[in-house]
Amino acid sequence: MNILSIETATPACAIGVSTSSGVELALIVDDERHHTEALTPGIRDLLYKAGLSAKAIDRVVVDRGPGLYTGLRVGIATAVGFALGAGAELVGVTSLEVLAQGAFAAGVRGLLVSVVDARRGEVFAQPFVLDAAVRAVDEPGVAVPQDVAREWRARDDAVTFTGDGVTRYAKEFLSVAHGAVFEQRVPAPVAALRLGALKSPEAAIVPLYLREADAVANFSTRQRFA
Amino acid sequence: MNWRRYCATAEDTKIAGEEFAAVLRAGDVVLLSGRLGNGKTTFTQGVARGLGVSERVTSPTFTMVRQHRCVNEAGISTLHHADVYRVESIEEVRELALGELVEESAVALVEWGEMASSVFGRDVMNVDFLLDEDEGRTLEVSGALTNERTASLDEWASR
Numbered sequence: 001m002n003i004l005s006i007e008t009a010t011p012a013c014a015i016g017v018s019t020s021s022g023v024e025l026a027l028i029v030d031d032e033r034h035h036t037e038a039l040t041p042g043i044r045d046l047l048y049k050a051g052l053s054a055k056a057i058d059r060v061v062v063d064r065g066p067g068l069y070t071g072l073r074v075g076i077a078t079a080v081g082f083a084l085g086a087g088a089e090l091v092g093v094t095s096l097e098v099l100a101q102g103a104f105a106a107g108v109r110g111l112l113v114s115v116v117d118a119r120r121g122e123v124f125a126q127p128f129v130l131d132a133a134v135r136a137v138d139e140p141g142v143a144v145p146q147d148v149a150r151e152w153r154a155r156d157d158a159v160t161f162t163g164d165g166v167t168r169y170a171k172e173f174l175s176v177a178h179g180a181v182f183e184q185r186v187p188a189p190v191a192a193l194r195l196g197a198l199k200s201p202e203a204a205i206v207p208l209y210l211r212e213a214d215a216v217a218n219f220s221t222r223q224r225f226a
Numbered sequence: 227m228n229w230r231r232y233c234a235t236a237e238d239t240k241i242a243g244e245e246f247a248a249v250l251r252a253g254d255v256v257l258l259s260g261r262l263g264n265g266k267t268t269f270t271q272g273v274a275r276g277l278g279v280s281e282r283v284t285s286p287t288f289t290m291v292r293q294h295r296c297v298n299e300a301g302i303s304t305l306h307h308a309d310v311y312r313v314e315s316i317e318e319v320r321e322l323a324l325g326e327l328v329e330e331s332a333v334a335l336v337e338w339g340e341m342a343s344s345v346f347g348r349d350v351m352n353v354d355f356l357l358d359e360d361e362g363r364t365l366e367v368s369g370a371l372t373n374e375r376t377a378s379l380d381e382w383a384s385r
Contacts, residue, residue, distance in 0.1 A: 033326075033329075068326060069320060069323050069325075069326060070323050070326050118347060119325055119326065119329075119347060120255065120325055120346060120347030120348055120349040120350065121347055121348035121349035121370060122347045122348050122349075142347075144348055209320065211320075211344050211345055211347070
């Protein structure tokens with residue numbers, strides 16, 4: 001199966017291609033949020049390098065978040081459009097699980113927390129256990145980085161942190177005595193390709209924003225002010 | 227911690243906004259809360275004056291958001307003035323992507339922004355417009371972002 005992966009949840013834009021003959025290619029345009037400019041030419045270049053036409057792609061794997069809103073819009077729209085045009089299947093992965101998969105592939109084992117910078121003083125985080133495979137041990141959530149670090153400081157478990165949220169809030173995460181940091185700012189295309197190969201295709205990709213739960217309720221409070 | 231400033235007239239509210247511009251830095255999001263007619267747009271007009279906006283600033287109630295070019299020495303090149311009073315869902319607020327747009331040397335002032343505060347995250351400033359019995363206004367500034375601005379807010383509140 002020929003697979004294309006699209007990654008736009010962080011300021012970088014990353015693309016991966018794996019072919020049925022076992023070739024894996026990755027391109028990371030690590031530029032400040034130029035997803036719109038970088039993504040489509042990047043896909044074209046990587047397909048050319050892999051010797052594949054767009055129609056030869058059987059599956060498109062896209063990061064559906066959590067992450068940058070503007071990035072996810074570009075990534076998911078491009079993935080849906082590409083899949084429609086190429087007649088390919090669509091598979092969604094989350095940024096947090098791709099980061100965990102990337103750490104796993106690099107040999108990290110035990111408890112791992114994926115942390116994506118959510119901007120404005122918050123992070124998206126999710127804990128995993130990495131043993132024979134990658135297993136999520138809790139739901140993804142949005143939190144203040146100081147609170148995430150405090151929670152892990154209070155525990156005795158050895159834990160590894162990874163993701164661009166760890167890079168941004170290095171001081172907080174390095175303060176966890178039993179903590180280690182696996183430097184990984186961009187969810188890796190190769191990890192997304194491998195994760196995406198194992199999942200079932202989906203009819204629609206639902207972006208994972210995580211910042212909506214309490215906000216919907218707030219609309220009813222408008223009446224109090226009006 | 228919060229800061230209060232009393233404004234007896236609309237012109238006072240505008241001056242409070244103009245001087246509040248000195249508190250702002252590129253990347254800031256400010257959520258303005260208060261009843262209709264309590265001075266949110268007037269305050270924003272003052273902020274615009276303080277940031278060096280030359281065009282007229284009017285309520286963006288129907289357009290949701292307006293951009294104004296700024297000329298100042300604070301490195302703030304754009305003021306995004308939004309009003310989310312008429313939105314029907316949180317998705318419409320998210321689509322404005324204000325929290326990410328301000329990273330391009332801009333600031334955002336969002337009228338009724340507290341309705342969708344979770345979209346903006348923790349690091350925001352809140353300005354609440356409270357109507358006093360004598361028809362004056364008390365402006366109250368709070369929010370996690372104020373922790374880095376205590377000196378300039380002390381100055382602002384003392385005037």
